[in-house]
Each structure stands twice: as C-alpha cells, then as structure tokens.
Amino acid sequence: MSARPRLTVDLDAIRANYRRLSAEAPGADIAAVVKADGYGLGLAPVARTLFAAGARRFFVADVEEADELAAILPDAVVYVLGGYAAGARDAFRGRRLRPVLNTPGQVRAFAALAPDRRPPAALQIDSGMTRLGVPVEAIDGLRHDLAGLELDWLVSHLACADAPDPGFSRHQRARFEAARRLVPHLPASLANSAGIFLGPDFHYDLCRPGIAVFGGNPRPGRANPMAPVVTLDAELLQVYALEGEARVGYGATYRAPAGARIATAAVGYADGVLRCVGNRATARLAGVEVPLAGRVSMDLVGLDVTAVPTAAAVEGARVELIWGADGLDRMAEAAGTIAYEVLARLGPRVERRYRGGG
Secondary structure, three states, X not given: OOOOOEEEEEHHHHHHHHHHHHHHOOOOEEOEEOHHHHHOOOHHHHHHHHHHHOOOEEEEOOHHHHHHHHHHOOOOEEEEOOOOOHHHOOOOOOOOEEEEEOOHHHHHHHHOOOHXXXXXXXXXXXXXXXXXXEEHHHOHHHHHHHHOOOEEEEEOOOOOOOOOOOHHHHHHHHHHHHHHHHOOOOOEEOOOHHHHOOOHHHOOOEEOOOHHHHOOOOOOOOOOOOOOXXXXXXXXXXXXXXXXXXXXOHHHOEEEOOOOXXXXXXXXXXXXXXXXXXXXXXXXXXXXXXXXXXXXXXXXXXXXXXXXOOOOOOOOOEEEEEOOOOHHHHXXXXXXXXXXXXXXXXXXXXXXEEEOOO
C-alpha cells in the first residue's frame, strides 16, 4: 500500500462556505474563483459542488482552465481573468467562455472581431493594485470601442481587503466609483473573499470569493468564519527512541535530548510542504500537537513525538500537518506566506480524497 501523503477535502464544507458568503452579501450574486485546479483541491469535484450550491458564474486564470471547466460544467458561464489575446480568438466560442478585458489593447482587439464572433465580456479597471486592468484615465479614449461591446460586468480587484486598516480599500473603491461614472449602467464587481467582509459598500452586484470558499480565513487576526475544508496527513515510516542526544535532519538543525522519540513522516517539499516550515510548524498525532524536527526534506519530515503516547507513535500511524479551523493559516504563518500558496503548492503526489458532496 502507498505511503503517500493524503489531502482530504470536505465538499460539504465548501458548500457551507459558499452559502455563508452568500448570506454575508445578500444583495449580490456570488461567483466562484476556481483557478489553479480549484486552488489545488481538484477542479471537477470543487466546481460541481459549487454549481450544486448555486454558483453559476466562475472565474479562472486562462483559456486552458476555462476549456477544462466548460467540459465539467456545460451550463456555467466561465470568465477568463487573463483576458483576450488575438491568438485566442477561437477559444471564446459561443457565449459561455468570456474574457475579462484588462488593457486598452485587449479592448481594441476584441472590439475588432466580427460581432457574431464576440461573446459578452467583462471589463477590468485598475483601481490601484497596478496588476491588471484598464487605467481609469484611459476609459475616455476607449469609448468608441466599448460602445460596440456587450459587457456583463465592470470589475476591479482589492489589494488590501484583509488589512486591519481599510483605508486603501476605500481609496480603491473611490477610484472604482469614478470608473463607474465613465461606464454607466454596467453591473459591478469589486469584492474578493476579504472584501465581502468589508460591508455592503463593497458588495455591488457580484462578489468573487476564492480562498474563503476553501476554508482560508478572510479576516486575519480574528476568528475564522469559514468551515475548515482540508486535512493533510502523512504516514509515519520510522520512530526512533533515543538513548542519547541526537541531531535531526539536514544541517543537523534540531537537537533532540536523550529519551526523546523522533518520527519520520512520508511527506516533503516535493509534495508541496514548504521547506521553510522545518523547526517552525507543528503537526498533530493522536490529538497531540508536536513540533516539526529539523528541516523538511524532499520526501520526508521529522517530528518530535516525545509527548505522544508510545502506543500511538508507531510505524504506519498517520500524522496531520494541516487540520482544524485555522489549519491553513497556521501552516501559512509558519512558512511566512499565505493560505493560497499553501494550497496551490500541494503537488500531484498528494492523494486527493473527497468527503460529502452527495
């Protein structure tokens, strides 16, 4: 039997989180962002669960992801966040795959298509993130091209919605309002996961949550309002009972005293567990939280299981590396990163198992 690590995905929790976000923004439609293989959880089961929960609009990164999702959900409308390129003119066939137009060049190229070759589109405005989007100042020069397009949404993206100080989000909202005055009568979309919790002024007509759907905390520093979705566990391959002091792992960075017990689990940075969490993150075995001992290797990680009952810390037992309501964010904090990266880095060697969703 394989000793590979295992990611258990709770589809019922995904459904509950989608409905929780819908309740938080009752006047808005709630789309679902499922780029990067459904945030690493598996596009097909995630997308089907969200469609069953009521999502009808989905956002992905590129045309390849859009094609995959369209085959899974033939009745959904799929928006491509990367926008439109002239070489992809045949990709936006029919009316279900729609580009998010991000630059004046994309707007002009899309407007140059024959009307019967153009599906509806969304127009993204750069309200202050300086990442993707038409500058507000450029809208006036695009009036002729925009007039010929069937536009679904005017969208932008918040850079600091999860920050304690909402000042920059308010600045972006003001810029977004300025754009809305230049492109009137378009339904609007601004809020991401954290933006939903900034209140009704940010909800507009459509919200586009991502990480909150998958259990990440959209309000850092406060209790997570979302249900936990994932558990990552791995098998113990060996357990050492030390008679004398020992060092653990590459670089001998962890000093284990005599009498300690050190376990080796079959998971490493090749599976997506970031190398930098060695000596910093914790795991859970038999309900006991234990430290990662030493550096994370490509395929293995050490654990100090001294506090775990001897009968539970045995070869073949499974140890949890991500668990509970704050599991994603706890691992992200140990790595000095965010929950998005923790999920997106989980590799193909990690077995995905699904619970619920019936």
